[in-house]
Amino acid sequence: MEDKECNSVGIMRLVSEESCSSTVTDESRVYYQTEIFDQLPSSLARRTHHHQDRGTTETSHPVEMHPGQAGGARDRAPTQPIRSLPVCMQRKREARDQRHMQTPTIGRWESWKRNQSINRKRLWEQVGKAMSRLLPWSSILHTIEGRFGVGVKAYFVFLRYLVYLNLLQCLVIGGTILTPTAVYDSDGDRGLLRFEGNDSVLDFFIGSGFLERSPMFYGFYACSSLDLQCLNTPLLFLLGTLTVLILSLVMVVRRTVVGYKHTWLLGNHYNIHMSYKVFCGWDFCIHDPEAAAHKLSFIRNELKLYLEEERFQQREARRTLGQWAHLYSLRGLLHFLVLVLLGGAFCLIYYATLASQAERSVDYLIIRVLLHYLPPIVITLVNFFLPHVFRHIASFEDHSLTTQVNATIVRSIFLKLASLGMYLFFLFRNREQECWENQFGKEMYKLSVFDFLACFCNTFFIAYPRKWLVERYPSSWLARLSGKQHFLIPFNVLDLVYSQTVTWVGLFYCPLLPYIGIVKLVAIFYIKKLTVLQCCVPAQRMFRASSSSVLFHFMLLLGLIMAAITLGSNLQQFPPSPSCGPFVGSATVFNVTAVCVDSLPGLAQSTLRYLSSEAFILPLILAQIVVLTTFESRRRANGKAIERLKDMLVMCTSDKHFLLKQHTLSLRRQKKTFKAPTTVSGTKEGSPTTKKDPSAGIGEDSHITQLKDPSAQPTGDDSPS
Numbered sequence: 001m002e003d004k005e006c007n008s009v010g011i012m013r014l015v016s017e018e019s020c021s022s023t024v025t026d027e028s029r030v031y032y033q034t035e036i037f038d039q040l041p042s043s044l045a046r047r048t049h050h051h052q053d054r055g056t057t058e059t060s061h062p063v064e065m066h067p068g069q070a071g072g073a074r075d076r077a078p079t080q081p082i083r084s085l086p087v088c089m090q091r092k093r094e095a096r097d098q099r100h101m102q103t104p105t106i107g108r109w110e111s112w113k114r115n116q117s118i119n120r121k122r123l124w125e126q127v128g129k130a131m132s133r134l135l136p137w138s139s140i141l142h143t144i145e146g147r148f149g150v151g152v153k154a155y156f157v158f159l160r161y162l163v164y165l166n167l168l169q170c171l172v173i174g175g176t177i178l179t180p181t182a183v184y185d186s187d188g189d190r191g192l193l194r195f196e197g198n199d200s201v202l203d204f205f206i207g208s209g210f211l212e213r214s215p216m217f218y219g220f221y222a223c224s225s226l227d228l229q230c231l232n233t234p235l236l237f238l239l240g241t242l243t244v245l246i247l248s249l250v251m252v253v254r255r256t257v258v259g260y261k262h263t264w265l266l267g268n269h270y271n272i273h274m275s276y277k278v279f280c281g282w283d284f285c286i287h288d289p290e291a292a293a294h295k296l297s298f299i300r301n302e303l304k305l306y307l308e309e310e311r312f313q314q315r316e317a318r319r320t321l322g323q324w325a326h327l328y329s330l331r332g333l334l335h336f337l338v339l340v341l342l343g344g345a346f347c348l349i350y351y352a353t354l355a356s357q358a359e360r361s362v363d364y365l366i367i368r369v370l371l372h373y374l375p376p377i378v379i380t381l382v383n384f385f386l387p388h389v390f391r392h393i394a395s396f397e398d399h400s401l402t403t404q405v406n407a408t409i410v411r412s413i414f415l416k417l418a419s420l421g422m423y424l425f426f427l428f429r430n431r432e433q434e435c436w437e438n439q440f441g442k443e444m445y446k447l448s449v450f451d452f453l454a455c456f457c458n459t460f461f462i463a464y465p466r467k468w469l470v471e472r473y474p475s476s477w478l479a480r481l482s483g484k485q486h487f488l489i490p491f492n493v494l495d496l497v498y499s500q501t502v503t504w505v506g507l508f509y510c511p512l513l514p515y516i517g518i519v520k521l522v523a524i525f526y527i528k529k530l531t532v533l534q535c536c537v538p539a540q541r542m543f544r545a546s547s548s549s550v551l552f553h554f555m556l557l558l559g560l561i562m563a564a565i566t567l568g569s570n571l572q573q574f575p576p577s578p579s580c581g582p583f584v585g586s587a588t589v590f591n592v593t594a595v596c597v598d599s600l601p602g603l604a605q606s607t608l609r610y611l612s613s614e615a616f617i618l619p620l621i622l623a624q625i626v627v628l629t630t631f632e633s634r635r636r637a638n639g640k641a642i643e644r645l646k647d648m649l650v651m652c653t654s655d656k657h658f659l660l661k662q663h664t665l666s667l668r669r670q671k672k673t674f675k676a677p678t679t680v681s682g683t684k685e686g687s688p689t690t691k692k693d694p695s696a697g698i699g700e701d702s703h704i705t706q707l708k709d710p711s712a713q714p715t716g717d718d719s720p721s
Contacts, residue, residue, distance in 0.1 A: 041658055143294065144156060147294070157549075158552050163518060166517040166521065167518060169247075169517075181233065194214075206369060207442035216512050217442070218511075229596055234582040237511075256553040259549055260550050277306070342418065345415060349375065356372065373450055390408050390411045413559075428440075434577065438580060441510035448499065448513060449516075455527060463485060463531050464535060470485075485535050485537065486537065487532050504559065505566055576589060
C-alpha cells in the first residue's frame, strides 16, 4: 500500500512513512515538483544556455531530455534483449514488466515478430560464442594473458592474425598460379620435384638443386597449354600477385583503422577509474579455480599498469623548466647516437653483400654456404643487437613505459625495413642477366629460412641455458649479469613484421613463400609459447597494449607499402629475363594486360582505357574529397554528441545530489513540525516527557537525517509508543 501511494506521485522519491503521510494536497505536490524541477542544476544550466543562444532558432538546438526522464527512453529498442540493456537491475525489471504489459496491446502479430527478433539475436550471440571457441589457441592465449598480461597476449594474437593472412594468400596463389600450372602443364615430363645425382641436403638451405627445379621459384612457371588472350599463365601469375597485395592491403588497413578507433575511444578522454576495476572487474560466473586465478592475475596486471601511468604523470607534472631543458638536450644527443648506429649497420650490410658475391671462387662447400648466408647473418645480428641498444637508449629519455616501447618499436622497425631495403638495392644493382628472378627469389628464401633458424637457436641455445644457469647457480656473477628473462614484446613483434615483409617482397619471385610462412609461423607460435611459459617471468612494469597493438599493425602496413613499392619499381624498371619464367619475350611484365585489353570489344577497351587514364583521376579525387568530408562531418557531430552526453551525466549526478539534499531538508522540517505540537501539549498537561505522534514516526529512511544532523538524533522519549 505504501508503494502504491508513493507511486501515485509523479516523481521517484525515497520511500518513508514521513514522505507518504504528508498532508500536502495533490495540487501543491504538482506545484512543488515543478518548483524543484526548476531548481535542478541541469535546468539552471539549460536556461542559461538558452539565454545565451536566444538569437538562434529553436530547430538548431534540439531539446534534450531531462536525465530524470531518461528512464522511459532507455527501452526505445523493444527488440533489444533486456540482459544487454545498459541500465541497473531495477530498470531491467521495469522494462520487463512494461514489455509484458505492452504485449496484449500491440497485437499478436507484432508480439510474435518481436519475440522472433529477440530469439534471432540470441541465436547469433550463441553462434558468435561458439565460433570464438573454435579459434585456434584460445586456451593458450587465456593462460598467457592471466600470467603475463594483455601485452604478451597481443603478440600472440598478432601472430595468429598473420597466420590467417598467409592462409588467405595461399588460397589465392593456389587458385591463380599453382592449380592452372598443374592442370595445363604443356611439358608432361616435368614433375613438381626432380632429383638428380648431384643434389644434396644443403640444397634445401641454399635453394639450389631440386628446389630450383621445383615450383618454389619463378623460373618453373613457363608458358603452358592455357594460352588464351585473356586467360593465360603470365596473366594469371600477375593477377595472383596483385590480388595478394591488394587483399593484404585491405585487411591490414582495416585492422589498423579498427584498432585506432578502439584506442581513441579508450584514450585519455575516456579513462576508466581504478574503482571500476576493483569493484566491477570481477566475473562472478567463474567457477573454475584456474580461471579465477587467471582473472585475478589479469586484474592485478591492469592495476599495476594504471598505477605506473599515474606515477609517471605525477613525476612529469613536478618537472621544472630547467629539468625540461636538460631532458630535451639529452634526448637530442641520444637521437644523434641512434642515427650513427643506423649508419654503421647499413655499412656492415653493404660490405657483407659485396663479400657474398665472391662465393663462386671458393671450392669448399661449407664456406660457400656461409658466404651464401653472410648477408642474412649480418642482417639478423644487426636486427638482434641494435634493438636492445635502442631499448636502453629509450630508458634514458625518461618517457612513460608505453612511450618507451613505442619509440623502440619505431626505431627498430626503421632499422629492419631500411636494412632490408639496402640489401635489396645492392642485390638489384649487382644482378645477373641470366634468370635474375630466380637469384632474387633464392635470396628471399634464404632470408626466410635463416629467420626461422635464428628464432629456433635463440630459444633452445640461449633462452633455455640462461634459465638453467639462473635456477642452478643463482649466485654466480654470470647469472646476476644476465638476470631473469622477460618476454620483450617489441622485438618479437618486429621479427614477425620483418618476416612478413620478406614474404611480400619475394612473393613474385618465390610464389611458395606464403606456404613456407604458414609453417614457420605455426612453429614460431609453439616455440614462443615454450619460451614464455617455461623461461620467462612476468614483467614488473606493464604497458598499455591497445596503442602498441595499433602500432604493430601500422608497422605491418609500412612493410607492405615498402614491399609493394619495391616490387612495382623492379617490375617496371627491369625487363623480364629472356631465358626463364612466364614472361619470356615481353618488354615488361605489364604488357600481358595490354594484349588482353586489345582483344576485348570496343566499348570495353574504351572503358578500361578511360579508367586507367589521367582524365579519371580528377573525378575520383573529387569523390574521395566528398566522402572524406562527409566522414569528417560525422566525426565532429559524434564528438559533439559525446561531449553533450558527458555533460548530461555530470548534470544527472548534480541533480541526484541536489534532490537528496532537498529530501533531507524536507525530512528535517517535517520532524520539527511534528515535534513542536507534541512539546506544547505535554507542557500544558504537566507531563515531564514529550511524545511524538505515531502517525509521524520515523520511517526506514530516518537514518539519513541522523547522519546529516547528529544534533537531531531522537532520544528514548522520542521513539514512537
